[in-house]
Amino acid sequence: MGVKVIIPTPLRQFAGKRESVDLEANTVAEALGSLTSQFGELKKHLYSDDGRLRSFVNVYVNDEDIRYLQKEKTTLQQGDTISIVPSIAGGTE
Amino acid sequence: MKESSANNPAALSKEEVLRYSRHLIMPEVGMEGQLKLKKAKVLLVGAGGLGAPLGLYLAAAGVGRLGIIDFDAVDFTNLQRQVTFGTSDVGRKKLEAARERLSNLNPEIQIDAYETRLTSENALDIVREYDIVADGTDNFPTRYLVNDACVLLGKPNVYGSIFRFEGQASIFGYPGGPCYRCLYPEPPPPGLVPSCAEGGVLGVLPGIIGCIQAMETLKLILGNGEPLVGRLLLFDALRMRFREMKLRKNLECLVCGEHRTITKLIDYAEFCGIRGEEVEAKPLDIPEITPRDLKARLDRGDDIYILDVREPHEYQICNLRGHLIPLGDLPRRVSELDSSREIVAHCRSGKRSGEAVQFLQKAGFHKIWNLKGGILAWSDEVDPSVPKY
Numbered sequence A: 001m002g003v004k005v006i007i008p009t010p011l012r013q014f015a016g017k018r019e020s021v022d023l024e025a026n027t028v029a030e031a032l033g034s035l036t037s038q039f040g041e042l043k044k045h046l047y048s049d050d051g052r053l054r055s056f057v058n059v060y061v062n063d064e065d066i067r068y069l070q071k072e073k074t075t076l077q078q079g080d081t082i083s084i085v086p087s088i089a090g091g092t093e
Numbered sequence B: 001m002k003e004s005s006a007n008n009p010a011a012l013s014k015e016e017v018l019r020y021s022r023h024l025i026m027p028e029v030g031m032e033g034q035l036k037l038k039k040a041k042v043l044l045v046g047a048g049g050l051g052a053p054l055g056l057y058l059a060a061a062g063v064g065r066l067g068i069i070d071f072d073a074v075d076f077t078n079l080q081r082q083v084t085f086g087t088s089d090v091g092r093k094k095l096e097a098a099r100e101r102l103s104n105l106n107p108e109i110q111i112d113a114y115e116t117r118l119t120s121e122n123a124l125d126i127v128r129e130y131d132i133v134a135d136g137t138d139n140f141p142t143r144y145l146v147n148d149a150c151v152l153l154g155k156p157n158v159y160g161s162i163f164r165f166e167g168q169a170s171i172f173g174y175p176g177g178p179c180y181r182c183l184y185p186e187p188p189p190p191g192l193v194p195s196c197a198e199g200g201v202l203g204v205l206p207g208i209i210g211c212i213q214a215m216e217t218l219k220l221i222l223g224n225g226e227p228l229v230g231r232l233l234l235f236d237a238l239r240m241r242f243r244e245m246k247l248r249k250n251l252e253c254l255v256c257g258e259h260r261t262i263t264k265l266i267d268y269a270e271f272c273g274i275r276g277e278e279v280e281a282k283p284l285d286i287p288e289i290t291p292r293d294l295k296a297r298l299d300r301g302d303d304i305y306i307l308d309v310r311e312p313h314e315y316q317i318c319n320l321r322g323h324l325i326p327l328g329d330l331p332r333r334v335s336e337l338d339s340s341r342e343i344v345a346h347c348r349s350g351k352r353s354g355e356a357v358q359f360l361q362k363a364g365f366h367k368i369w370n371l372k373g374g375i376l377a378w379s380d381e382v383d384p385s386v387p388k389y
């Protein structure tokens, strides 16, 4: 399935400064695997050392949080948009 | 504290009727709504970028009691986005300047100023006094503290957060709705996400996100419309696009879930893994050189290679004529460096170059130092003509 992954601003520096990446994948795990094989530095920002998605990074398929779907096994449809949404703290200083 | 017309919360004075007339003639607000605003108590955590539009619009709208927590002073770098303050406020306490500005904007309201950091010790006592909290902080420990205090006390927390040209907004802690921990159970470890000072922010962005928070706060008070509950609003200013993600209450949430384990406030610095982080740990592992020592060695003609790990746009602001390899590019450009030479790495403040030094040490570089305090310290100690940013 052709899907689009939207890269959030804080992580773009690890993804060749891209705002989004189009790729082929049948599941969220495949999509993120393909993404991190293209951009190796992204890996440590998305996954902890034990290979689990980090808890301050949420992944959405369209507008649904994959934690409430089938997590990384969530299957994808042609044209789906995957959003990576990390927590950001900025506000004032 | 101003008590003049706050003393009769059940009616508007003639002056107030005139002041709020554009609210009063709207059926969605009207006299009933304006009196709700007058009786409302809202706490602003932080008087910075998000706090500026929040304070200005909530004061202007006639929110009867505004609490503001802040302990910073106004500096020149704030003025690009913190529109409460003027150039003549630089050096003053933010609270003092904000109180003066907001009282001038609306003398009818009461402003409570808390010159303190919000802590696990004082948070419940302060938050308890208010109906709604608007969170405009800039760090993870305070975000989790505000969240937990609001959940424990059952107060809605109008959330906004920004980074460069992207923002997030939502309402947490609304009865039956999700909280910040439902969205993000844990904060990122320090160093993994660039801070605002490193990341920068487009000045209008906190204005937009802070205005969204102000609007949601007013709607909560008025009980009108559809509040931003159960939805995470994402804003991308560059593409001028709003997107919305569904946000659910997490049944496993530690503070609001079915088997909650957090029933009182905890140590948030520890929770966020930043106990004494930069103060103690770094100088131990990373070899450093002070700007003065570096200058002395360069003047002596020593062969020292300067490595600048900032971004190209920062190099344009000012530089030490170093070789530029942004930190993010270092792994694939490491071959440009000669490990037999002495190398001093620097960035703006010494944080990124510290990471660069650690990385290069692991890559087999032994004659490498971090410029202590970065180009900022160079400007302070060696060459004041180098602009600070």
Ligand SMILES: [Zn+2]
Binding pocket: B178, B179, B180, B181, B182, B183, B250, B253, B254, B255, B256, B257
């Ligand atoms: Zn929760």
